[in-house]
Amino acid sequence: MTDYGYFLSSEEHSPAALVDQARMAEQAGFTSLWISDHFHPWNDEQGESPFVWSVIGALSQAVSLPVETAVTCPMIRTHPAVVAHAAATAAVQLEGRFRLGVGTGEALNEHVLGGPWPEASVRLEMLEEAVQVMRMLFTGEQSSHRGTHYTLENARLYTCPDEPVPIDVSAFGPQAAAVAGRIGDGLITMAPESESIEHFRRSGGGTKPVMAGVKVCWGTDREEAVRTAHRLWANEQLPGELPQILPTPRHFEQANELVTRDRIAENVVCGDDADAHIAVLNTYVEAGFDTVHINQIGPDQRGFFDFYRTKVLPQLTG
Template identity: 85%
Template sequence: MTQYGYFLSSEEHTPAELVEQARMAEQAGFTALWISDHYHPWNGEQGQSPFVWSVIGALSQAVSLPVETAVTCPIIRTHPAVLAQAAATSAVQLGGRFRLGIGSGEALNEHILGDPWPEASVRLEMMEEAVRVMRLLFTGEQVSHHGKHYTVENARLYTVPDEPVPIDVSAFGPLAAEVAGRIGDGFITMAPDTTSIERFRRSGGGTKPVMAGLKVCWGTDEEEAVRTAHRLWANEQLPGELPQILPTPSHFEQASELVTADRVRENVTCGPDPDAHVAAVKGYVDAGFDTVYINQIGKDQQGFFDFYRTKVLPQLD
C-alpha cells in the first residue's frame, strides 16, 4: 500500500516554520517527511535555505515521523566522510528513522567553493565512490580509502545507529536510474515515470522502495494559487539539464522568465478541487511508487493540511 509523506521545502521556509509544518503533517495523517538540502534557494522569491542537518536535529525532538533528505549531494560541497557523520548522527537522533537521499547535485549549490562543475557522467562516478566511502564509515570501523576522487585516512564514526543508514539515490535520466539500481537502497524521482522505475529495478533495484515528490498549491482561489506557484516555483518547469548547470538564483530567475503561468497551470495541481489533488497523487500510485511526498507551495500551510486531512488523504486509503 502506498504511503503518503510531506515534503518540507527548505528553500521557502525558516527552520522554525519547517519544524511547525512537520508537526502539522503528523497531526494531519502524513506518515513520513522529506526535507530538501540546499545551500541556495532556486530564486530570491523562495528566500530561505537553512542548514538541513540543524533542522533534522530539531525534527528529531518535535515529531515521531521518519525523515529523509531529498536530496543531499555527497560529491563536492561536503566531503562524503563528513556527510557520513551527519547522516549517522541523524539516524541515532531519530532512533533509526532516518534515510539519506542523495543525488549528483546542481551547480547552484555545489560550485560555491570554486570547484569545477563536472559533466554528468563524472558526477555519477563521484557519487558512486562517495557511497562506498559512506557505507564503509557506517560500519563504525576505522576506514582509510584512497580512491580516484576521495581520500579518507584513519577515520572512524563513534556515533552510529544499530543498522547502517539506508542510502536512496535520486535519478532523472536513464544512466542515473541504472546507477541508482546498482548502488541504492531505494529510488527517488519527481515524476510518475514507470520507465525509470523499471530501469531501476532491472539494474539491481529489484523490490527496493521507490519514492517520489509532488508539488501542489492548494488555495481557495485557483487563479491565485497558479500565480503563487508561478512566482515561487516556475524554475521547476525549466527543461533538460538547465537545473543542473545554472550557478546562481539570479540565473534561474532569468531563465524562469520564459516559463508562463499557463505552463504552470498545466503541470502543477492548483486550487481547491479535491478531485484534482487526488488524481495527481493517484498518478504516482498507479505508476508503482511506495511513498509519495507532497509539498504545499506557499505560506498557507495550515489550510493545506486541513484540506488534505479532511478531503484528500481519506480518498487515498
C-alpha cells in the same frame, strides 16, 4: 498500498516554520517527511535555505515520523565523510527513522567553493565512490580509502545507529536509474513515469522502495494559487539539464521568464478541487511508487494540511 509523506521545502521556510509544518504533517496523517538540502534557494522569491542537519536535529525532538533528505549531494561542497558523520548522528537522534537521499546535485549549490562543475557522467562516478565511502564509515569501524575522487584516512564514526543508514539514490534518466539500482537502497525521482522504476529494478533495485515528490498549491482561489506557484516555483518547469548547470538564483530568475503562468496552470495542481489533487497522486500510484511526498507551495500551510486531512488523505488511504 502507497504511503503519503510531506516534503518540507527548505528553500521557502525558516527552521522554525519547517518544524511547525512537520508537526502539522504528522497531525494531518502524513506518514513520513522529506526535507530538501540546499545551500541556495532556487530564486530570491523563495528566500530561505537553512542548514538541513540543524533542522533535522530539531525535527528529531518534535515529531515521531521518519525523515529523509531529498536530496543531499555528498560529493563537492561537502566531503562524503562529513555527510556520513551528519547522517549517522541524524539516524541516532531519530532512533533509526532516518534515510539519506543522495544525488549528483546542482551547480547552484555545489559550485560555491569555487571548484569545477563536472559533467553528468563524472558526477555519477563521483556519487558511486562517495556512497562507497559512506557505507564504509557506517560500519563504525576505522576506515581508509584512496580512490579516484576521495581520500579517507584512519576515519571512524563513534556515534552510529544500530543499523547502517539506508541510502536512496535520486535519478532522472536511465543511466542514473541504473546506478541507483546498483548502489542504492531505494530510488528517488519526481516524474510519475514507470520507465525509471523499470531501469532501477532491472539494474539491481529489485523490490527496494521507490519514492517520488510532487508540488501542489492549495488555495480557495485557483488563479491566486497559480500566481503563487508561478512566482515561487517556475523553475520546476525548466527543461532538461538546465536546473543542474545554472550557478545562481539570479540565473534561475532569468530562465524563469521563459516559463508562462499557463504552463504552471497546466502542470501544477492548484486550487481546492480535491479530485484534482487525488488524480495527480493516483498517477504516481499507477506508475508503481511506494511513497509520494507532497509539498504545498506558498505560505498557507495550515489550510493545506486541513484540506489534505479532511478531503484528500481519507480518499487515498481509507
